[in-house]
Structures are given as C-alpha cells and as structure tokens.
Amino acid sequence: MTPPLAGIRIADLTHYYAGPYCTRLLSDMGAEVIKVESLRHYDPSRGPTDRQFGRAYPSPRPEGSFINQAGNTNKNNRNKLGVTLDLTRPEGHPLFRSLLAVSDIIVESYSAGVLARFGYPFAELQKIRPDIIYVALPAMGSTGPEKHYRGFGTTIDMLSGIASLRGYGDGPPTLADINYGDPIAGATAAGAVLLALHHRAATGEGQFVDLSQLQTLVTLQGEHLLDAQMNGRNSEPIGNHHPSWAPHNVFPCRDDDFWVAIACRNDSEWAAAASVIGRPELAADPRFADAASRKQNETELESIVAGWTRTLTRHEAAARMQAAGVPAGPVHRTSDIAIDPQLADRDFFATISHPQSGTHAYPGVLWRLSGTPGGVSRPAPTLGQHNADVFGDLLGLETAEIQTLETDGIIGTVPTVDVWA
Amino acid sequence: MGPHSAGEIETVAIGGLSNSRVLEVGQGIAGSFACRLMAGYGAEVWKVEPPQGDATRDLGPFPADVPNREASASFLFLNAGKRSATIDTSTESGRSALHEFGKQFDAIVVSGMPREVEALGLDALAGSSIVTYVTPFGRTGPYRDWQATELIWEAMGGLMHITGDHEREPLKNPGVQISYIAGYQIYGTTLAALYARLTTGEGQIADISMMECAVHVLENTFMRWQYQAEQRRRGGTFRSPVYPAGDGFVAVVMGLGEERRRSFADMLEEPALLEERFLSRATASQLWDEIDQYLIPWLMDHEKEWIVREAQRRGLLFGAARTSSDLLGNRQLESRGFYHEVDHPVAGALKYPGAPYDASEVPWKPGRAPLLGEHTRQMEQAIDAARSSAAGDGEQA
Numbered sequence: 001m002t003p004p005l006a007g008i009r010i011a012d013l014t015h016y017y018a019g020p021y022c023t024r025l026l027s028d029m030g031a032e033v034i035k036v037e038s039l040r041h042y043d044p045s046r047g048p049t050d051r052q053f054g055r056a057y058p059s060p061r062p063e064g065s066f067i068n069q070a071g072n073t074n075k076n077n078r079n080k081l082g083v084t085l086d087l088t089r090p091e092g093h094p095l096f097r098s099l100l101a102v103s104d105i106i107v108e109s110y111s112a113g114v115l116a117r118f119g120y121p122f123a124e125l126q127k128i129r130p131d132i133i134y135v136a137l138p139a140m141g142s143t144g145p146e147k148h149y150r151g152f153g154t155t156i157d158m159l160s161g162i163a164s165l166r167g168y169g170d171g172p173p174t175l176a177d178i179n180y181g182d183p184i185a186g187a188t189a190a191g192a193v194l195l196a197l198h199h200r201a202a203t204g205e206g207q208f209v210d211l212s213q214l215q216t217l218v219t220l221q222g223e224h225l226l227d228a229q230m231n232g233r234n235s236e237p238i239g240n241h242h243p244s245w246a247p248h249n250v251f252p253c254r255d256d257d258f259w260v261a262i263a264c265r266n267d268s269e270w271a272a273a274a275s276v277i278g279r280p281e282l283a284a285d286p287r288f289a290d291a292a293s294r295k296q297n298e299t300e301l302e303s304i305v306a307g308w309t310r311t312l313t314r315h316e317a318a319a320r321m322q323a324a325g326v327p328a329g330p331v332h333r334t335s336d337i338a339i340d341p342q343l344a345d346r347d348f349f350a351t352i353s354h355p356q357s358g359t360h361a362y363p364g365v366l367w368r369l370s371g372t373p374g375g376v377s378r379p380a381p382t383l384g385q386h387n388a389d390v391f392g393d394l395l396g397l398e399t400a401e402i403q404t405l406e407t408d409g410i411i412g413t414v415p416t417v418d419v420w421a
Numbered sequence: 422m423g424p425h426s427a428g429e430i431e432t433v434a435i436g437g438l439s440n441s442r443v444l445e446v447g448q449g450i451a452g453s454f455a456c457r458l459m460a461g462y463g464a465e466v467w468k469v470e471p472p473q474g475d476a477t478r479d480l481g482p483f484p485a486d487v488p489n490r491e492a493s494a495s496f497l498f499l500n501a502g503k504r505s506a507t508i509d510t511s512t513e514s515g516r517s518a519l520h521e522f523g524k525q526f527d528a529i530v531v532s533g534m535p536r537e538v539e540a541l542g543l544d545a546l547a548g549s550s551i552v553t554y555v556t557p558f559g560r561t562g563p564y565r566d567w568q569a570t571e572l573i574w575e576a577m578g579g580l581m582h583i584t585g586d587h588e589r590e591p592l593k594n595p596g597v598q599i600s601y602i603a604g605y606q607i608y609g610t611t612l613a614a615l616y617a618r619l620t621t622g623e624g625q626i627a628d629i630s631m632m633e634c635a636v637h638v639l640e641n642t643f644m645r646w647q648y649q650a651e652q653r654r655r656g657g658t659f660r661s662p663v664y665p666a667g668d669g670f671v672a673v674v675m676g677l678g679e680e681r682r683r684s685f686a687d688m689l690e691e692p693a694l695l696e697e698r699f700l701s702r703a704t705a706s707q708l709w710d711e712i713d714q715y716l717i718p719w720l721m722d723h724e725k726e727w728i729v730r731e732a733q734r735r736g737l738l739f740g741a742a743r744t745s746s747d748l749l750g751n752r753q754l755e756s757r758g759f760y761h762e763v764d765h766p767v768a769g770a771l772k773y774p775g776a777p778y779d780a781s782e783v784p785w786k787p788g789r790a791p792l793l794g795e796h797t798r799q800m801e802q803a804i805d806a807a808r809s810s811a812a813g814d815g816e817q818a
Contacts, residue, residue, distance in 0.1 A: 098657025158740030222498030
C-alpha cells in the first residue's frame with residue numbers, strides 16, 4: 001500500500017508554522033520532504049540556541065540542544081529530512097541547485113521577494129528544473145501595494161477581518177491563543193501543491209502558486225462579505241450565540257470552570273433537550289416553542305438550561321443530551337484531548353521518539369485513506385541531521401567534498417548565529 | 422469580470438482539475454466548501470440536494486433578512502460554480518439513482534451522520550471512485566453517533582477553553598471556522614486520493630472527522646501539554662495588544678530589538694520614548710503604562726489603515742481590525758483580482774471572494790450558485806443513458 005505521494009520530493013524552505021504544517025501534511029502522505037535551513041538562519045520556531053524561551057520544551061529536559069527540543073517545531077517537522085546550506089555564500093548555491101534539480105516542488109514562506117533576492121525567482125527555478133512546482137506563502141501575496149506587510153498570527157488575524165468577528169459581543173476585537181492563520185494557510189497550501197501535481201500529471205507543466213495567507217483567511221468570510229453588500233452592514237461578534245439557533249452556548253457545570261456546550265438546531269432538538277432537563281412542557285411554551293421565540297427569550301432560556309447543567313459534570317450533561325439526539329459536548333482542556341476516548345479509539349496520536357526530546361504522543365495523520373494510507377515514520381530532524389544522507393547519497397557528493405563544506409561552515413549542525421539574539 | 426452563468430458551455434481546458442468530476446452529497450458546510458474549491462480550480466462539480474434543498478439555503482443571511490432559498494448568502498458563497506440536482510435519498514429509487522449517477526464521478530464527497538451516509542451504499546463505488554466521508558467524529562469510535570455543530574467541535578477540540586477572557590466563559594470563534602478549515606483538509610485529502618489513483622487506477626475511501634480537524638488547529642497549546650504538562654487557559658496575564666484607533670481598532674506588535682523601538686518613537690514623533698529605558702529590551706516591556714500615555718492619544722488621532730501603513734514601512738508588525746466593508750474595498754485584495762462580480766438570477770450581481778491562492782497555470786473559475794434542482798433533468802438524462810447503455814450491453818451479451 002504505497003502512500004499517495006511516494007516518489008515526490010519537496011525542498012522545504014519554510015519557517016515557523018504555516019509552511020511547515022503544509023509540508024507536514026504532505027510528508028504524512030509519503031512525500032520525501034527535505035527541510036532546508038542555514039547555520040546562519042535556522043528555522044526561528046526552534047527558538048534561541050542558549051536558553052528556553054517562549055515555547056514548549058520537554059520536561060524534564062533530556063540531553064540535547066534547545067533548538068532541537070522545541071515542541072511545536074518537532075510536531076510540525078516529523079517525517080522530514082533536515083539539511084543545512086548557506087545561500088549567503090557562493091559555495092552554497094551549487095548544492096541548492098543540485099537539490100532543486102531533483103525536487104518536484106519547492107515551498108517557501110519568506111516575505112515577498114526574498115527568494116528572488118537570493119537569486120531564485122521562478123524563472124531561474126524553471127531553468128534548473130523546467131517542470132518545477134513553486135509554492136510561496138507570503139503573508140499578503142507576492143504582488144500588490146501591501147505585499148511588503150509582514151505579520152505573524154496577530155497581525156494577519158486582524159488584517160484578514162477574522163478578529164473583528166470574534167468576541168463576546170460587548171467589547172473590542174478578541175484574539176485567540178492560537179494563530180489561526182497558520183494551520184489554515186498550511187492546510188490550504190497542501191491543497192495547492194496537490195492541485196499543481198494534478199496539473200503536472202495532465203500537462204507536464206509545473207507552475208508558480210502564490211498563496212496569500214491573507215486571502216486564505218478572507219475566503220472564510222464569504223457569507224459576511226455578501227451580507228455586507230446585501231444589507232449594508234458589518235457582522236458584529238455574537239459570542240457563543242448563533243444567528244438563529246437557541247439554546248446555543250456553553251453552560252457551567254458542577255465544578256468551577258468546567259463547561260458543557262449545547263446546541264439545538266431546530267424545534268425537535270429543543271423538545272428533546274427540554275425533556276432531558278426535566279422540563280418537557282417548555283417545548284410548547286410560547287416563550288420557547290419556535291426558533292424566533294427562543295432567540296427572543298434567549299437569556300431566560302439559558303438560565304433554565306444552566307440551572308440543570310450546574311447539577312452535573314460536563315460529561316454527564318453531554319452524554320444525557322447526546323442520548324436524546326441533541327448536539328452537546330464537554331469543553332475540553334488540552335489534557336482532556338490527550339486522553340480523549342474517541343481520539344484514542346481511532347489511533348489519532350502517533351508515538352514518536354525524538355533523539356533529543358524523548359518519546360511523546362503527537363497528532364497523527366488527519367487525511368485517512370483506506371487504500372493508500374499515510375503514516376508517521378520518523379521524528380523531526382535535528383538541525384542538519386541528514387546532510388550526509390542528502391548531499392552524499394542523494395546528490396552524489398564525495399565524503400571529502402562534504403567535509404570541506406562543513407569545515408568552511410556552509411553546512412553543519414551547530415548554528416553560527418542565534419536567530420533570537 | 423463580467424457576469425457569469427453556470428449554464429454557459431465552458432471552453433475545454435486540460436489543466437487544473439478539469440479532468441475531474443466531483444459529486445457532493447449530504448449536508449455539511451465543510452464538504453460544500455471543499456467542493457466549491459474544486460469547482461473553482463476546474464472540476465465539474467454536481468451537488469445532490471434533497472427535494473427541500475440544502476440546509477444552508479435556510480441559514481442566510483438574506484437580503485433584507487427575508488428568508489429566500491435562492492438568496493441565502495451562505496449557500497450562494499459555498500456553492501458557486503456547481504450544478505444542482507435533487508434526489509430523495511430516503512426512497513429506494515432515490516438511492517438507486519444516486520448510485521447510478523455516482524458511478525460517473527471521479528470523487529464523491531459525502532457529509533452527514535455515519536449511519537445515514539452509510540445507508541446510501543456508496544462504499545460500493547470505492548473500487549473506482551474516491552469516496553470521501555465527512556462525519557462529526559469519524560466513521561468509527563465511541564462518539565460515532567454523536568451529533569455535533571461548530572460549537573461542539575470547538576468545545577471538544579480544545580479551542581474554546583483557551584479563547585476569551587480570563588474571567589468569563591470559554592469563547593467560540595466566529596461563524597464556521599472549523600468547517601472551513603476542514604474544507605481545506607477535505608480538498609487536500611480528496612486530491613491526494615485522486616493523485617494515488619493516477620498510479621493505482623483504483624478508488625478508495627477517505628474518512629475525515631470534523632473533531633480531528635479541530636484538534637489539528639491546536640498548535641503550541643497542545644505541545645505545551647505534551648512536553649511540559651502545562652495547561653493553557655484563556656486570558657491570563659498577557660496584555661492584549663488591541664487598542665482603539667480613530668476609526669476602529671489596531672494591534673500594536675512591537676518586536677524585540679532596539680531598532681524597532683527607535684522606529685516606534687520616531688513614528689510617534691515622541692523624543693521621550695528615545696530614553697534608554699524605553700529602548701532596552703530588559704526594561705521596556707515593563708513600561709507599557711507609561712508608553713500608553715503617548716500611544717493611546719496618538720492612535721486615537723489617526724485612522725487605522727494609515728497607522729498600519731506607517732508602522733509596517735518601519736518594520737513594526739501592526740495590524741488593523743478590518744470589517745467586511747474594509748475588506749471589500751481593500752486595495753491589496755482588489756489589486757490581486759481577488760474579487761469577482763457574479764450575477765445570480767435571484768440574488769443579483771454581487772462581489773464574491775475568489776481564489777485563496779493564485780496558481781499561474783490554473784485560472785480561478787468564479788461561477789454562480791445553482792437554483793434548487795436546476796440540473797435535475799440533465800442528471801436524469803445521464804442516468805437514463807447509462808442504464809440504457811448497460812441494458813444494451815446486457816442484451817448483446
């Protein structure tokens with residue numbers, strides 16, 4: 001059962017989270033992904049060279065370098081091979097060109113124009129490999145008056161309009177603990193690579209895919225953009241409420257800061273919920289008998305439901321609602337996710353042993369295929385871990401050549417610059 | 422771009438997904454969005470609706486808030502570029518028609534509760550087609566028969582616990598974010614399976630769990646638990662970077678270096694902020710209350726897009742909280758041809774968001790949403806033709 005992207009090779013120049021998440025999805029599908037970093041500028045998501053800062057580290061911390069122990073980096077870069085080479089020095093370029101010549105795809109997430117400044121605009125990439133697929137993930141796109149705008153999660157969350165829609169409904173735009181733009185752009189980009197592979201299969205042509213992270217997020221607001229035109233208004237945050245369904249919220253349970261989410265999409269789900277909470281007569285009560293009335297009396301409705309949820313644990317409340325066919329679920333903490341029975345039953349987590357971070361469970365393959373399944377087969381690479389394999393075995397350099405490159409600092413495993421200094 | 426009708430004959434293209442025919446079955450925003458993307462990048466997409474129409478036809482928003490099955494913004498956006506045929510799959514003849522029609526497709530994306538979608542018998546088509554199932558929790562497991570909506574996926578996916586204010590209830594993301602993210606994942610999964618088929622010649626079954634799509638969004642948060650048993654919770658001690666500006670809100674993102682802080686002082690034209698204590702990384706992060714004395718009035722004196730322009734050109738990664746109107750008029754999106762004006766027989770001409778990415782060899786196809794059952798007759802003709810042809814073969818044998 002050969003995975004879908006067996007035999008496809010990707011030169012992965014991405015940093016942080018969006019790009020690496022894209023190439024992780026593809027490596028899970030069997031693509032050989034070669035993560036290309038530099039001793040002068042390794043993937044900044046690895047963190048500083050000399051201390052723990054701003055990210056998850058294994059605790060207790062095993063022997064190893066901090067840059068090989070960053071949690072999210074290890075999560076997003078499993079299955080990949082790791083090399084280093086230095087494009088700020090002339091000796092780095094023949095290596096890079098050799099790698100590109102044997103790669104089907106190159107993915108990068110630099111600011112617009114950076115790869116071109118290193119000497120590799122798309123036209124040059126095509127000279128090296130005529131059918132190359134080049135996918136770029138600049139924040140705003142490669143063209144346009146704002147192409148130079150840079151941003152991490154917060155910036156893009158705001159500029160894309162998502163932040164304006166998020167909130168309890170009575171305050172300023174609210175940000176999330178997660179940079180939503182990253183997994184969204186990454187998943188979109190993985191699809192873009194597949195589109196280009198299909199195109200190449202049909203025509204023999206490669207192409208340049210310019211993925212604007214901004215656009216991937218604005219796309220998610222289609223109905224709001226149409227509403228603004230139809231009705232001359234901008235959507236406001238409505239917290240946990242739904243425009244037309246009620247009850248639709250999280251409700252406090254017996255213990256402090258434990259909650260259950262309940263959503264009734266129609267009258268029959270509300271009738272079922274009313275029975276579950278021991279108030280079947282509320283199904284026909286004029287205050288709650290149809291969707292419009294339930295929305296009008298939402299505060300009162302929620303107070304009644306909360307009176308019931310407060311007597312139960314979140315799991316009890318969810319189970320009783322589900323038994324009656326009502327959408328409900330516990331608000332999970334991260335620790336709950338790690339032991340969730342549904343995820344466990346489906347083998348959602350993959351156990352990976354990393355040479356400098358230890359053994360842990362990581363989210364596994366999301367794209368589940370019956371005939372050609374993907375898989376997780378190796379940990380994230382330490383910096384430059386596969387230099388010998390890739391430059392020697394794959395690109396055919398002699399051991400002496402590789403040694404010279406190491407001595408000259410073009411390749412290696414120990415950074416010469418701390419990106420976070 | 423001029424108005425565009427789904428009824429027009431398309432010129433033949435051989436690239437992108439133009440070799441692929443995709444059938445969308447069942448109810449679910451995620452599957453609908455995935456299929457809309459496939460249509461946009463060239464696939465011929467048919468949507469099977471129940472006789473009363475897809476649920477998003479009732480979701481709105483609507484012009485003047487008057488419910489109208491042919492003018493629901495959710496439906497219009499999610500189904501641009503598709504054909505619509507109605508089938509009553511609660512009847513045996515309906516399921517038989519679906520089965521016969523499904524054979525003519527390379528991929529079938531079917532969304533709903535596992536029991537319901539499995540009753541359609543589409544597994545039988547997986548020998549030659551890709552059948553992608555999209556269910557709330559997956560086709561297997563103890564929650565297989567649990568009902569869910571966006572709120573439930575966000576709650577159980579661990580996203581709500583870490584979103585919102587420290588002192589308040591967990592907060593959901595706006596709209597249907599998980600469905601859209603899952604849509605991008607379903608698109609990738611289905612294309613991966615179609616790509617495998619180019620080699621194997623065989624179909625297969627894909628199993629997408631909406632809950633797993635939600636959990637995939639957890640980034641650092643999940644690893645903080647896995648690596649160091651640290652539980653993240655919403656709010657906490659971090660200052661919100663969101664400030665009011667003259668005409669809305671901005672996010673003030675400073676960066677770490679002295680150079681950036683000098684640029685900041687220069688932008689505010691405030692020499693006091695050039696004092697050493699404001700420039701040094703060690704001390705500056707404790708001085709926000711003082712910095713706010715200068716920052717807050719300056720922000721209120723200027724408009725948000727101007728602030729972002731000034732900040733960005735100085736390397737400060739500020740953002741502005743844009744509204745839908747802001748986005749519709751945004752020069753970056755306009756210059757990239759992101760919007761397409763598309764006419765619709767009932768909803769009229771509107772500007773639709775287009776391609777999430779620009780593929781140099783695969784132009785985006787805007788299209789319009791179909792009327793309910795607009796192409797039912799064509800479907801019936803296709804089914805009849807297939808049945809006659811099979812009967813003819815039978816006779817000859």
